[in-house]
Amino acid sequence: MKKILTNVARGAFAAAMVLLLGACGTGQSEDKVVIYTNADEEPTKVIEKTLDDNGYKDKYILQTMGTSELGGKLTAEGKNIEADLVTMSTFYIDDAQEKNQLFQDVSLDVKPLQETAPYAAPMTVQEGVIFYNADALKEANLEAPKSFKELADPKYKGNLSISDIKSSSTAWLLVQALVDTYGEKEAQEILQGIYKNAGDHVEGSGSGPLKKVRVGEVALGFGLRHQAVKDKEDGLPIDYVEPEEGTYTLTESVAVVDKGEKTNPEAEKMMNIILKEARPEILKIYPSALYEGESVEGLSVAENQKVFGEPLTPVLLQKHQKLTEEMRGN
Secondary structure: OHHHHHHHHHHHHHHHHHHHHHHHHOOOOOOOEEEEEOOOHHHHHHHHHHHHHHHHOOOEEEEEOOHHHHHHHHHHHHHHOOOOEEEEEHHHHHHHHHHHOOEOOOOOOOOEOOOOOOOEEEEEEEEEEEEEEHHHHHHOOOOOOOOOHHHHOHHHOOOEEEEOOOOOHHHHHHHHHHHHHHHHHHHHHHHHHHHHHHOOOEEOOOOHHHHHHHOOOOOEEEEEHHHHHHHHHOOOOEEEEOOOOOEEEEEEEEEEEOOHHHOOHHHHHHHHHHHHHHHHHHHHHOOOOOEOOOOOOOOOOOOOEEOOOOOOOHHHHHHHHHHHHHHHOO
16 A cells, blocks of 8 residues: 555656646746737737847747737736737727726836827827729729728629728728718718628628738728738739828727736836837838837828727727618628
């Protein structure tokens, strides 16, 4: 019996060591900064390279997710969230702070051009634009629209792709432009025509429409401006239209989760590295100056940049989602 108990003890000790070594081997160290982001692929790569080049290689875990998914986690999990650092649509960050006091005040190494909340700093400016495949448009014997309103013209039926506002904040930029310019009633009528023209080409992601336009599956679409600009610069048959209603925008910000004594001190350091060291490359993707010393000279800047006439909130987003659902009939 004594021999059996000894063997059992040895086995338990060996199992414990395997688990311990396994945990170390997977790199799931409590010291690593966990970053949650809804950012697009381009800025995400810039962030990773910047952190790696500034001494943080293998010292963080970066997890990307959709805007709606991350927004839901911020609301539902509060300070129990795993993340130490969050990059997210600013209106979601503001809402999480109001509801849960989720983020700590931070000290920045850069100076914003406009006043910002003490707990967050802008990282990117998202812009929406109409883009088209010049070859496909010519083949369909169509001219590029000059406004968002024109997207409802029946002549574009079957040749238009947009994203779904239920899953993509990019789609919200289109709705904002219509509501802000024409009022809710006329905006609904315009949206009804746009959804009829898009048909089955309503995509779940903000980049989905451009992918269809690139291959000529449809002639034109609405999506992120910077992606269309890059395609044009890369020599693809993609061009874009600065819409008459203006180029509507929303910002994405970065914030440190306040976990009290458990707050990872490296999170704020990483935040400042992103804002100071990554911004020059991010600015090439999203050409909107946010901090003193930044220049957009030589970059493709929107002619008439606008923001919605009232503060952006999750409640307003839900209102506009309902408005579009009514026009889609689902």
